[in-house]
Amino acid sequence: MRILIVTHVVRKNDGQGRVNYEIVQAALAAGHTVTLLAAEAAAELVAHPRVRFARVATSRLPTRLVQYQMFALRCGAWVRAHRNEFDVVHVNGFIAWARSDVNAAHFVHDGWYRCGFYPFRLQHSFYHAYQVIYTWLNIACEKWAFRHTEVIVPVSQKVAAEVRALGAGAARMQVIHNGVDVDEFRPGACERARFGLPQVPFMLLFAGDLRMSRKNLDTVLHALVHTSADVHLAVAGILHNSPYPALVESLGLSARVHFTDMVMDMPALMRSVDAFVFPSRYEPMGLVLLEALSAGLPVITVRTAGGAEVIAPGSGVVLDDPNDAAALGAAIMRVASDTDYARSLGTRAREVAQNLSWQAMAERYLTVYEQVHARRAAQSLPPACASEPVKL
Incomplete structure (x- = not known):
């Protein structure tokens, strides 16, 4: 197949970009050709003989609103000019003023x-x-964008419900969860000293954007007040302009909360903690939650986090209210105080993650591509001329 993928970036260290990166790798392994219409693409992909990189310049006009519209206009014009060159056109949400075959819905603004x-x-x-x-x-x-595509691929059932709320029919949707590198994120040796973390206490991990209230670190900190003094929290994320160090001090938690700032080696950090806490107030499908499952960590999350739907019974703790600090504190204490319970959660979490590998995700996308391509090929065949006389 000749595949066109339209997105902003295609690289490993970006959430949506990683999804597209893995799809490209799987498509190339299957013998397909791929064109990337994007602002940025990983060098190893661009160097591949069956990859074409059509770079879209980002606008220098003020505000993200105007910049995104300019990007969409440029992408739309390019797609319309080259549409006949491709068997499948894959876009990501609203990114181009052009029709598509597959639209991967990573985030729905109406849901937020x-x-x-x-x-x-x-x-x-x-x-x-x-x-x-x-x-x-x-x-x-x-x-x-959702009206002008053939197949919509929400990254979670939560996102699928939000897409349906916009009027898209369920028949046009195929949910494909994001993936995780199960070899990179795995249980292993603890390296707490490397991250400046104390060796002895039970260590929780929170990872996310510390400037966004929806990630809900404030409730985690208030929940920590309800736990024993030997429960500590590592917080990974950019500290610049974050209000949370001041909140930690006001709650009297300075000795128990350890800010690591941005961590580049998240697999090693996850191997150095005892559990992962993720009570996001709104999350379409958090990659970091999947990474914690793959690392074999007991995960404590909430239903408002899209990734919570992949947590099978016994593989994690899913709470109802993201703002209930007392309930979150109780869940943390149960994991922290019962070693056998925590170990069983982590073991089952790792098993769940094995079915969510990047390769499995990418193969599901390729199956969607093949279905779209087959339908288009069938529609292009001339109809059988049943009225023609039979020649003897």
Whole structure:
């Protein structure tokens, strides 16, 4: 097949970019040719003889709103000019003013806007007004994109429900969960000293953007107040402009909370802790949650986190309310105080992750591509001329 993938970046160290990276690798292994219409692509992909990289320049106009629209206009013009060169056109959400065959829905702005935890208000400030208008525009554009594609691939059942709420029929959807590198994220030797973490206490890990309230570190910190003093928390994320160090100090948790700042070797950090806590107020499908499962960590999360749906009974703890600090604290204490329970959760978590490898995910995408290609090939065949006389 001749495959076109339209996205912003295709590289390993980016969430959506990693998904597309693995799809490209699987497509090349299967003998297909791939064109990447993107702003950035990994050098090893660009160097491949069956990869064509059509670079889309990013706009220098002010605001992300205008920049994304310019990117979509440029991508749309390119796709329309080259459409006949491809068997399958794969886009990611709203990224191009052009029809597509496959649309991977990683994030639905309408779901974020209506989830109950959306933090911006139109009349609060200029910044808030800009964020609301930006979200409204994205909602309208995503509706258009989902109407103008053949197959929608939500990354979770949670996202699928949000896409359906925009009017897309379930018959056009095939959920494909994001993947994880089960070889890179695996149980192994503890390296706490490397990250400046104390050796003795039970160590939780929180990883995420420390500037975003939806990741919900505040509830984790309040939950820590409900736990014993030998439960500590490692926090991985960029500290610049984060309000959480001040909250830690105000809660009297300075001796028990350890900020590592940005960590490049997340697999090693996960091997150095005892459990992973992820009570995100809104998450379409968190890669970091899958990584924790693959690392064999007991995972404590909430239903508002999209990845929670992959947690089978006995492979993690899924709470109902992301803001219930007492319930979160109790769940943490049960894992921290019962070694056998924690070990069984981690073992089962690793088993769940084995079915969510990047290779398995990419092969599911290729199956969708093949289905789309087969339907198009069948539609292009001339109809059988039943009325023609039979020649004897």
